[in-house]
Each structure stands twice: as C-alpha cells, then as structure tokens.
Amino acid sequence: MKKARNKFQDIEIIFYYTGYIILVVATLMMIPIITSLCFREWGTLLDFLISGSISYLLGMIMVIFGYRVKKEKLSIQWKHGFVIASLSWILLMVLCAIPYVLSGHTASLLDACFDVMSGFTTTGLALTNDLDHLSNGLNMWRHMLTFIGGQGMVVLAINFLAKELGGAYKMYVGEGKDIELVPNIKGTTRYIWKISLIYLILGTFVLWVIGMVIGLIPVSAFMHAFYIFSSSWSTGGFTPNTQNIMYYHSFVYETVAMIFFILGSLNFGLHYAVWQGKKSEIIKNIEIQSFAVTSFLACFLLLDKLTKLNVYPDTIASFRRIIFNVLSAHTTTGFGSIYARQFALEWGEFGVLIMTIAMLIGGSACSTAGGFKGLRVGIVFKGLIMDIKKLFVTDRSIKAYKYHHIKERLLEDGIIKSSSIIIFCYLITFTIGTLLGTYYGYPISDSAFESASVTGNVGLSIGNYIGIYACNDESI
Amino acid sequence: MGTRKKEIKGICFEIFSIAAYLLLLFAVAYFIMR
Numbered sequence: 001m002k003k004a005r006n007k008f009q010d011i012e013i014i015f016y017y018t019g020y021i022i023l024v025v026a027t028l029m030m031i032p033i034i035t036s037l038c039f040r041e042w043g044t045l046l047d048f049l050i051s052g053s054i055s056y057l058l059g060m061i062m063v064i065f066g067y068r069v070k071k072e073k074l075s076i077q078w079k080h081g082f083v084i085a086s087l088s089w090i091l092l093m094v095l096c097a098i099p100y101v102l103s104g105h106t107a108s109l110l111d112a113c114f115d116v117m118s119g120f121t122t123t124g125l126a127l128t129n130d131l132d133h134l135s136n137g138l139n140m141w142r143h144m145l146t147f148i149g150g151q152g153m154v155v156l157a158i159n160f161l162a163k164e165l166g167g168a169y170k171m172y173v174g175e176g177k178d179i180e181l182v183p184n185i186k187g188t189t190r191y192i193w194k195i196s197l198i199y200l201i202l203g204t205f206v207l208w209v210i211g212m213v214i215g216l217i218p219v220s221a222f223m224h225a226f227y228i229f230s231s232s233w234s235t236g237g238f239t240p241n242t243q244n245i246m247y248y249h250s251f252v253y254e255t256v257a258m259i260f261f262i263l264g265s266l267n268f269g270l271h272y273a274v275w276q277g278k279k280s281e282i283i284k285n286i287e288i289q290s291f292a293v294t295s296f297l298a299c300f301l302l303l304d305k306l307t308k309l310n311v312y313p314d315t316i317a318s319f320r321r322i323i324f325n326v327l328s329a330h331t332t333t334g335f336g337s338i339y340a341r342q343f344a345l346e347w348g349e350f351g352v353l354i355m356t357i358a359m360l361i362g363g364s365a366c367s368t369a370g371g372f373k374g375l376r377v378g379i380v381f382k383g384l385i386m387d388i389k390k391l392f393v394t395d396r397s398i399k400a401y402k403y404h405h406i407k408e409r410l411l412e413d414g415i416i417k418s419s420s421i422i423i424f425c426y427l428i429t430f431t432i433g434t435l436l437g438t439y440y441g442y443p444i445s446d447s448a449f450e451s452a453s454v455t456g457n458v459g460l461s462i463g464n465y466i467g468i469y470a471c472n473d474e475s476i
Numbered sequence: 477m478g479t480r481k482k483e484i485k486g487i488c489f490e491i492f493s494i495a496a497y498l499l500l501l502f503a504v505a506y507f508i509m510r
Binding site: 263 | 482483485486487489490491493494495497498500501502504505506508509
C-alpha cells in the first residue's frame with residue numbers, strides 16, 4: 001500500500017471511499033421500494049426510484065473519479081478517515097432527504113435534511129408534516145434511517161465492503177466509534193450488526209404479537225412493531241403517528257418498548273461480554289452501576305414528588321407516565337407517554353429539572369444513546385471518592401484504584417481528567433443552547449429542557465417551542 | 477457449551493435483568509403510591 005503523494009490523490013481517496021458508502025446506502029433504498037410495491041404506493045415508489053437513481057449516479061461518479069486508488073493501491077490515512085466519515089454523513093443527509101421532499105410532507109429541503117439528520121443521530125425530532133398519513137414506504141425509510149444511524153453508516157458500509165475498504169479502522173474511528181469487540185474491525189462491525197439484527201427479529205416479533213393482541217390488524221401490527229423496535233433499539237424516538245407511544249394505549253406495549261430502549265442504550269461491548277458468557281459483567285460494569293443509581297434516583301424522586309402533588313391516581317399510571325418518561329429521557333430515546341406541555345404544567349420545575357439532568361447523563365458509551373454517558377459519570381464519581389480516600393492515608397502508602405468496564409482498568413488521573421473535560425465541554429454546549437432559548441424569550445427551565453434534549457439526541461420536547469397541543473418529539 | 481447456546485443464554489439474561497430492574501421500579505412506585 002502506498003501513501004497519497006499530493007492533494008489530488010487525497011481527494012481521489014476521499015471520493016473513492018465516500019462513493020462506496022453512498023452506494024451501500026443507495027442500495028438500502030430497495031427496502032422502501034419493495035415496501036411501496038407491496039402496499040401499492042405508486043407515488044412513493046416513484047419518489048424512491050428517483051432518489052435511488054440520483055444516489056447511485058453520484059456514488060458511481062465518485063468511485064470512478066477515484067478509480068486510481070485501487071489501481072495504485074493508495075492507503076487511507078487518519079485524515080482521510082475523518083473526512084470520509086464526515087463527508088459521507090453530509091452527502092447522505094441530502095441524498096436521503098430527497099424522498100421526503102418528493103413526498104410533499106416537508107416544507108423545504110432544509111426541513112427534510114433536519115428530519116434525516118434527526119434519524120441518523122437518533123434524536124427523534126421531526127419536521128415532517130401530517131405524520132399520521134405518511135406512506136408505508138416513507139415510514140419504513142424514516143425508521144430504517146434511525147436504525148442504521150444508531151449503528152453508524154460507516155459501520156454498515158464496512159460490513160458490506162470490507163474487501164474494498166482497506167483502511168476500515170480509520171473510517172470507523174472517524175465516525176466516533178472506538179470499541180473493538182474482536183481483534184479485527186470487520187469482525188467488530190459484523191458483531192455490532194449481529195447483535196442489532198438478532199434483537200430486531202426478536203423485538204419486532206414480540207411487538208407484532210402484542211400489537212395484534214391490542215387490536216391492530218396483522219399487517220399494521222407488523223409494520224408498527226418494526227417501527228417501534230427500530231426507534232427503541234436505536235434510542236431514536238420516531239413513531240409513525242403524532243400521538244407517539246400513547247397511540248397504542250397499552251401498558252404491555254410500553255413496557256416491552258422500555259426493555260428494548262434500555263437494551264439499546266447499553267454498550268455493544270457489554271452485550272458482547274454477556275453473550276460470551278460473562279454474566280457478572282451486568283452487575284460489575286461501571287456503566288450499569290452508574291445507570292442503575294442515577295435512573296433509580298430520578299424515578300424515586302419524581303415518584304415521591306408527583307405522588308405528593310396527586311398527579312397520577314395509581315401505581316400503573318405512575319409507572320406508565322413517570323418511570324417510562326424518565327427512562328426514555330435517561331436512555332435518550334425520546335418516546336413520550338404524556339403530552340409535551342404536561343412536563344411543565346403537571347410535573348413542575350422539579351420534574352423538568354430531573355428530566356433535564358437525566359437527558360444530560362444519557363446512556364452508555366459505544367451504544368446508540370447520547371448524553372455525556374454513564375461511563376464518565378462513574379469515572380468522575382470514583383475519582384472523587386479516590387481523592388477523598390487519599391486525604392486519609394499517608395503519603396507513603398500506594399494503592400491502585402480500579403474500575404470495571406468490560407475488564408478491570410486502572411483509575412488513572414489521565415482518564416479522570418479526560419472524562420471531566422468531555423463533561424465540561426458537553427455542559428458548555430448545553431449552556432449555550434439554554435442561553436439561546438432564554439435570549440429568544442423562553443423560560444429558563446423550558447430552554448434547559450430543550451437544550452438538554454437536542455444536545456443529548458433525546459427528542460423530547462417541553463412544548464413551549466411548538467405550541468401547547470404538540471406531542472412530545474414528533475411535531476416540533 | 478456451544479457459541480449459539482451461550483448467545484441465547486446471554487440474550488435471555490439481558491432481557492430478564494432489565495425486566496427485573498423494571499419490576500423493582502414498579503415495586504418502588506407501588507410502595508410510594510400506597
């Protein structure tokens with residue numbers, strides 16, 4: 001393998017690999033095409049044929065432009081990996097938005113791009129109009145995007161094109177992933193997709209059965225099961241209707257969705273460890289401990305407060321409203337079982353604050369969730385305990401402090417410092433968002449809620465920005 | 477034990493662990509609401 005000698009060769013490398021990633025995602029448009037054919041949605045079918053053709057054409061042009069990369073065996077460097085991952089996301093955002101624009105359900109290309117990026121980043125905010133009357137093809141596309149986005153587009157492309165993509169690891173890191181389940185990157189991406197696809201089959205089946213039991217017709221129950229599972233697993237929060245999860249009026253449906261969005265918020269490394277027989281990992285892992293403590297405290301405090309306020313009449317109602325929404329926020333899913341404005345009007349300032357903190361913390365690192373992650377909360381907390389303990393021992397005593405994350409790791413000052421810096425940077429972004437909200441005249445608690453929601457890819461909304469009749473994330 | 481059997485056990489273990497945690501939260505809700 002040779003290194004690129006000049007800028008033109010850099011561009012050739014970037015075009016070649018980005019072109020391949022576009023071709024993979026363009027191929028995926030076959031799924032909504034088949035869906036449209038099955039449901040005889042000819043307009044949607046045409047939209048996807050046009051979008052697919054444009055995507056294929058662009059992908060092919062880019063690959064042909066960089067054909068010398070394969071011929072001269074040019075290798076990818078780190079700078080290429082980062083640019084390829086970023087460029088792929090930008091180009092795919094526009095290409096994947098074409099079916100939205102052609103469907104007429106979005107006011108502009110910008111709105112369509114917003115929706116696509118919301119899906120890719122598993123945020124769940126939507127600007128699509130008239131969600132209840134979207135075609136099955138377009139709904140399939142929206143939920144596919146959020147499902148793929150959870151795992152990562154580059155991760156997907158590496159799966160299909162491991163032979164073509166020589167510098168896969170550099171692109172993989174470029175997309176923000178760093179976990180290695182098995183020694184090679186192809187094996188790692190395959191295992192990530194294996195975990196997701198096995199749960200996809202299992203989750204869709206379970207939700208399909210429950211959907212039929214609660215009164216949906218089999219075909220509709222199946223489609224809804226796929227949509228809700230995709231959104232749950234990827235912690236996205238998209239639903240095919242404006243009522244969000246309330247549409248189903250089912251305690252069991254909500255509880256099963258809860259199980260899958262918590263599973264989706266767990267580290268892929270943790271799934272791998274448990275699947276390999278290391279069951280104790282689910283107790284010992286610092287991320288699980290951190291999530292269990294913070295989510296339990298959030299649920300407990302809110303249950304206590306809202307019970308005193310007599311907001312909900314019984315245990316079932318409290319479980320379905322309080323625990324569901326707290327866990328949805330904490331895992332950065334964004335499903336809502338109450339209307340957006342109820343957070344402010346019924347839960348009060350305390351409820352909004354708890355939800356904001358839960359959204360800021362988020363799920364696990366190397367998962368589909370957002371937030372500054374339970375891993376960092378755990379590390380910083382353990383670092384704090386370590387510093388306090390050090391105050392009570394003599395200078396001569398040396399003790400190694402450890403934390404457990406897949407394996408025993410040394411709790412070094414460097415790791416505490418880097419975790420603190422990431423949390424600090426994250427909080428700066430959150431503060432800027434809150435400041436912007438207050439600048440435009442919204443109350444500070446509403447601004448903080450919305451800022452935490454968008455910073456952490458959650459998708460819940462407090463409603464003030466969109467009118468009091470708006471439902472959680474689906475009608476911003 | 478075969479890899480597939482291990483994986484199936486792992487999936488069941490994950491699901492039951494989360495279900496158990498939700499049950500605990502439900503119990504907490506019950507005691508607070510009582």
